[in-house]
Amino acid sequence: MRKTVIAGNWKMNMTPKAAGEFIRALAPEVKGKDKCDIVLCVPFVDIATAAEAAKGTNIKIGAQNVHFEEKGAFTGEISAQMLLEAGAEYVIVGHSERRQYFGETDATVNLRTKAALAAGLKVILCLGEVKEQRLSGITDEVVAMQTKLDLAGITEEQLKNVIIAYEPVWAIGTGLTATPEQADETCGVIRKTIAAIYSEKAADGIVIQYGGSMNDGNAAELLAKANVDGGLIGGASLKTDKFTAIVDAANK
Numbered sequence: 063m064r065k066t067v068i069a070g071n072w073k074m075n076m077t078p079k080a081a082g083e084f085i086r087a088l089a090p091e092v093k094g095k096d097k098c099d100i101v102l103c104v105p106f107v108d109i110a111t112a113a114e115a116a117k118g119t120n121i122k123i124g125a126q127n128v129h130f131e132e133k134g135a136f137t138g139e140i141s142a143q144m145l146l147e148a149g150a151e152y153v154i155v156g157h158s159e160r161r162q163y164f165g166e167t168d169a170t171v172n173l174r175t176k177a178a179l180a181a182g183l184k185v186i187l188c189l190g191e192v193k194e195q196r197l198s199g200i201t202d203e204v205v206a207m208q209t210k211l212d213l214a215g216i217t218e219e220q221l222k223n224v225i226i227a228y229e230p231v232w233a234i235g236t237g238l239t240a241t242p243e244q245a246d247e248t249c250g251v252i253r254k255t256i257a258a259i260y261s262e263k264a265a266d267g268i269v270i271q272y273g274g275s276m277n278d279g280n281a282a283e284l285l286a287k288a289n290v291d292g293g294l295i296g297g298a299s300l301k302t303d304k305f306t307a308i309v310d311a312a313n314k
């Protein structure tokens with residue numbers, strides 16, 4: 063009953079012109095492949111062009127971050143309303159690169175998630191353990207804690223607009239992928255945590271993606287796992303043929 067969601071995270075790649083060209087090339091390749099939702103999370107300045115190119119297609123557009131205040135003296139930040147008006151439907155919050163390089167904490171991830179949901183955006187909430195935590199055997203505790211902190215104060219109704227992306231930090235951009243079993247198990251821990259905070263119904267309904275070097279070669283076996291409801295894809299979302307192959311794997 064959960065719909066698979068395949069989302070690309072372009073990170074700091076592609077100019078507005080390149081974004082438009084990419085989406086016009088991708089659209090015919092993924093047309094009618096509706097067993098999954100398809101989202102491209104693009105740089106802020108690409109959103110308007112990307113949304114225009116995606117009009118009338120099954121590709122939805124997202125941003126990669128959002129500020130938690132509605133407006134004001136926050137130089138360089140972008141509000142949820144700005145994203146919506148530019149044409150974004152989704153926003154990534156809490157990506158590990160924001161946590162690692164830009165001081166993002168569970169507290170600010172929580173604030174951003176609340177602001178995005180209040181404005182009407184759908185949130186792709188990223189969380190996951192670092193290598194030392196996996197090696198120390200505390201992955202389950204780490205992802206359960208992140209899930210609780212990042213979703214604090216968010217209602218079960220609001221949760222319907224949240225996708226969780228389980229992204230082991232050691233697997234992002236490294237070419238190392240969690241095994242399908244590891245991905246399934248940890249997505250399962252997140253689902254159980256959702257059941258504990260909210261309800262079994264909420265846990266059954268929430269989409270939990272895997273992210274971390276997912277590509278055209280490994281997507282099918284990762285997506286085949288019961289607790290893996292899609293993928294958040296970095297590197298492989300920058301090539302139309304690779305991204306299409308992942309969409310194809312989700313449509314089998």
Ligand code: PEP
Nearest residue numbers: 234235273274275296297
């Ligand atoms: C990501 O940026 O969320 C990601 C998973 O990147 P990659 O697929 O390149 O590991």
